[in-house]
Amino acid sequence: MVDFLPAFPAFLLIFVRVTSFFLMMPLFSYRSIPTPVKIGLGFFMAMIMVFTIDTPLMEVDSLYFLLILKEALVGLMIGFIAYLILSAIQIAGGFIDFQMGFAIANVIDPQTGAQSPLMGQYLYTISLFFLLMVNGHHLLLDGVFYSYQFIPLEQAWVPFGSENMAEYVIKVFNSMFIIAFQMAIPVVGSLFLVDIALGIIARTVPQLNVFVVGLPIKIGVSFIVIIAVMSILLMAVSQLFETMLGAMRGLMEIIGGT
Incomplete structure (x- = not known):
């Protein structure tokens, strides 16, 4: 068993990476989780990891402070990529809200404190x-x-300034919007057909005020379609988790130069 005192510099580096990862990672970064809990979880995870991974004996010198900064940036970048992929769900909800007519009614996300669309939340x-x-x-x-x-x-x-990393982050950002569009297209496509039908009714029956009738019809159709395709949405979410883990792995390979 490794003596803890010589391994303390390595433990501090692991602790910095883990806690900075918790600052950006989905589910662990929410403000509803108390800060002492996050720090304590990072501390005990670092205690376990310092004895399970191959930790070199390190000295505290000028290079060591550069390593601390590097560990913080690595943890933030990995957590940011994971959060970026999961943001596709809220973007898909924003697309749905815009077609339903709920775009003006946002809610406060209790986890992050930011405004988010109703269906996205x-x-x-x-x-x-x-x-x-x-x-x-x-x-x-x-x-x-x-x-x-x-x-x-x-x-x-x-x-961090290499072309490969910038291209990879842009590719992940692009895939996030593609996944969001694929998740929202059943509801958005159905509402597009409803808009076409309301337009035809407005031309054929001018006495009917489609602006009054159209909004509740679109809301009702949206909920029916969401209930019908909920299993497909959950399947897309499960594939989204695989995409998130793959994006984290790809970023770590680029940072590590492998």
């Missing part, structure tokens, strides 16, 4: 429950644990 809450049900939070913790296989502690240089 609804789908995001269901997705988080689904993430917990399939033990996806364990996979997120595995992601930060196995990150040391790609980005070792003693690696001081991180290619």
Whole structure:
């Protein structure tokens, strides 16, 4: 068993990466979780990891402070990629709200404190429950644990300004919008057909005020379609989790230079 005192510099580096990962990672970064709980979870995870991964004996010198900064940036970037992928759910809800007529009515997300669309918050809450049900939070913790296989502690240089990393982040950002559009297209496509039908009715029956009748019809059709395609949406969310883990792995490979 490794003596803890010589391994303390490595423990501090692991602690910085894990806690900075918790600052951006979905589910663990919410403000409803008290800050002492986050710090304590990061502390005990670092205590476990310092004795399970291959930690070199390090000295506190000028390079060590650069390593602390590198660990914080690595944790933030990995957590940001995971959060970016899961944001596709709220963007899909925003697309649906815009067609339903709910775009003007936002709600305050109690987890982040920011405004979010109604359907986006609804789908995001269901997705988080689904993430917990399939033990996806364990996979997120595995992601930060196995990150040391790609980005070792003693690696001081991180290619944040490289072309490959910028291209990869843009590709992930693009895939987020594509996934959001694919999740929202059943409801948005149905509402587009409803708009066409209301337009035909407005031309054929001018006495009918479609602006009064159209909004409740679109809301009713939206809920019916959402109930009908909820299983497909959950299937898309499960594939979204796989995409999130793959995006985290790809970013770690680029940072580690593998």
